[in-house]
Each structure stands twice: as structure tokens, then as C-alpha cells.
Amino acid sequence: MKPNIITKTLGLEHPSVKKVLEIAEEIMNKNKVLNVENLYNLAKKRLKIPKRGLLSIIHFLLNKKILIEGSKFSKETLFSNKLRYNIYQFIKTTGGSHFSLIRKNVIADHSDNLGSSGQLIWHLEMLLKFRYIKKVKVGNYSVFLPFEMDEELGTINFLLKDKINRKILNILIEQESIKESDVYKLINEKRENVYYRINNLIEHNLIIVKEEFDNFVYLNPNQKNKIIQISKRIDFNSKS
Numbered sequence: 001m002k003p004n005i006i007t008k009t010l011g012l013e014h015p016s017v018k019k020v021l022e023i024a025e026e027i028m029n030k031n032k033v034l035n036v037e038n039l040y041n042l043a044k045k046r047l048k049i050p051k052r053g054l055l056s057i058i059h060f061l062l063n064k065k066i067l068i069e070g071s072k073f074s075k076e077t078l079f080s081n082k083l084r085y086n087i088y089q090f091i092k093t094t095g096g097s098h099f100s101l102i103r104k105n106v107i108a109d110h111s112d113n114l115g116s117s118g119q120l121i122w123h124l125e126m127l128l129k130f131r132y133i134k135k136v137k138v139g140n141y142s143v144f145l146p147f148e149m150d151e152e153l154g155t156i157n158f159l160l161k162d163k164i165n166r167k168i169l170n171i172l173i174e175q176e177s178i179k180e181s182d183v184y185k186l187i188n189e190k191r192e193n194v195y196y197r198i199n200n201l202i203e204h205n206l207i208i209v210k211e212e213f214d215n216f217v218y219l220n221p222n223q224k225n226k227i228i229q230i231s232k233r234i235d236f237n238s239k240s
Contacts, residue, residue, distance in 0.1 A: 010056065010057065010060050012066070014057075016047065016049055016053070016057055017057050017060065017061070019043075019046075019047055020039070020043050020047070020049075020054070020057045020058065020061065021061065021066065021067070021074065021076075023039060023042055023043050023046065023047075024039050024061070024067050024074060025074055025076075025077065027039060027042070028071075028072050028073065028074065028077070031072065032072070033069075033070050033071060033072050034067055034068065034069055034070065034071055034072070035069065035070075036058060036062070036069050039058060039067075040054065040055070040058060043058075065129065065130050065131045068129055068130065071129070073126070073130075075130045075132075078126060078127075078130055078132070081123070083106070083107075083119075083123065084123045084126060084127065086106050087102060087106050087107075087120070087123050087124070087127065088127055088132055088133065090102060090105060090106050091127075091133055091144050091145070091146060092146045095145070095146070095149065095154065095157045095158075096143050096144060096145040096146070096149065096154045096157055096158050097143065097144060097158075098141040098142060098143050098144070098158075099117075099120065099124075099141075099142060099144075102120060102124075102144070103117065103120050106120075107119065107120050124144060127144075131147045132146075132147055133145060133146060133147055134146075134147050134149075134151070136151050136154060136155060138155050138158050138159065138204070139200045139203070139204075141158070143155070143158050152226075153226065153230070155204055156204075156206065156223070156226055156227060156230055157230050157234075159200070159201065159204060159206065160227070160230050160231055160234055161234060162197070164187070164189055164193055164194065164197050165197050165200075165201065166231055166234070166235075167187040167189065168183060168187060168194065168197060168198065168201065168207075169201070169206065169207070169219065169227055169231060170231065171183065171186055171187055172207060172217065172218055172219045173219065173224070173227070173228060173231075176218055176219075177210075177216045177217065177218035178216065178217060178218075179214060179215065179216055179217075180195075180198060180209060180215040180216065180217050181215065183198065183217065198217060202217075205220055205223065206219070206220055206223050206227060207219055207220060208220050
């Protein structure tokens with residue numbers, strides 16, 4: 001078997017990749033952390049794979065975050081922990097969430113006591129390492145998104161979960177542009193709460209303010225369709 005044949009067809013279904021992964025999981029099943037050098041030496045003894053091909057397989061597994069050196073888990077065995085699986089499913093189902101909401105909805109026990117922050121941090125770090133999730137900054141929040149989710153869509157989705165944000169954006173969909181100082185009156189919310197959110201929406205490029213036109217605000221036309229679609233979906237889910 002030529003090494004270049006392995007690299008051209010490399011994937012998780014490749015027989016040689018499966019064999020190397022089995023050896024790695026055997027090491028970790030003995031409650032040992034993965035050591036890449038040990039994996040290489042053991043695989044070299046057992047498998048008839050040229051050095052270059054074996055290194056390509058190991059690099060492939062590391063680059064794809066299927067294996068992580070120093071971990072007792074592979075990407076496949078990470079969800080053997082039910083709580084970690086539930087955390088991931090919550091993030092995936094909600095389309096992104098921040099630490100406090102995850103803690104409240106997944107970690108909290110039935111007596112309404114909030115679970116350990118350290119416990120949640122550990123599970124989130126594992127999900128980040130194996131690229132099941134990613135973290136983005138939205139205002140004062142660190143928001144965890146499914147890894148495959150577009151960050152811009154994830155940010156819009158998170159911002160629209162806030163009722164006042166939705167009211168601001170919906171009124172701008174209806175009226176196109178409004179004087180910034182009038183927005184809080186039109187949506188019947190406290191001025192300071194509305195001003196904070198307007199600034200946040202401007203920062204994330206969802207609305208634009210024209211200072212030369214007496215501080216009128218309007219939707220960013222490049223984001224309008226995304227805002228409308230996500231807003232409709234959130235409204236539908238909240239009613240169902």
C-alpha cells in the first residue's frame with residue numbers, strides 16, 4: 001500500500017483509519033490519556049501501514065479533532081457522559097445559548113438548585129475541544145453555538161431571543177426608519193432598556209443610525225431578510 005493512496009482517500013470510513021482509531025480507543029479505555037507517540041508505536045507494531053501513511057492517518061485524526069492528545073475521550077466516545085450529551089443537544093436545539101441559560105435548563109436539578117459552574121465549564125470545554133460547539137461574543141454574553149452554525153446567523157438568532165430586541169426590529173420592519181429617541185415610546189418600554197439594545201444592535205450591524213438625519217435608525221438592508229426569517233421562526237416556536 002502506497003502512502004499517497006491513503007492520503008487521497010483518507011476518511012473515517014477508511015479501513016486503516018478505523019484500525020488506528022480502534023487502537024487509540026483501546027488505550028483510552030484503559031483509563032489512560034492519549035499519547036500520540038504511544039499510539040504511533042503501538043499502531044506501527046500491529047498494522048502493516050508504511051510510516052508516512054500511518055503519520056498521515058494520525059495527523060488526520062488530530063486535525064479533525066477526532067482524537068486529542070492528553071484526552072481520555074475520542075469524538076465518538078465523548079457523549080458516553082449523558083449530561084454532556086444533554087448540554088450539546090440543548091445548544092443545538094436552541095440554536096445557541098449562553099452559560100446561565102444552559103446552567104438553568106440543563107444542569108439544574110429537580111429541586112431547582114443550580115448545578116455546579118465548574119461542572120458546566122468542564123463539559124463546555126470538552127465540546128469546544130472536539131469542535132461540537134464554538135463560542136462567540138455577543139454584547140456582554142459568551143454564546144455557545146453548534147460548530148457548523150454560521151456565526152452571523154447564530155448572533156442574530158441569539159439577539160432575537162430577547163423580547164425588546166424583537167420589538168425594536170419588528171417596528172423597524174413595519175416603519176422602515178424611526179427617530180432613535182422615539183423608539184422606546186412606540187414599543188412601550190423603558191428608555192434606558194431600549195437605548196442599550198439599540199446600541200447593541202448597531203454594534204452587531206443589524207440596524208444603522210444616520211446621524212446626519214437627526215439620528216434616525218433603520219434596519220441594515222443586508223440583514224433584513226435574515227432578521228425577518230429568524231424572527232418569524234422564534235415567534236412560531238414561542239406559540240407552539
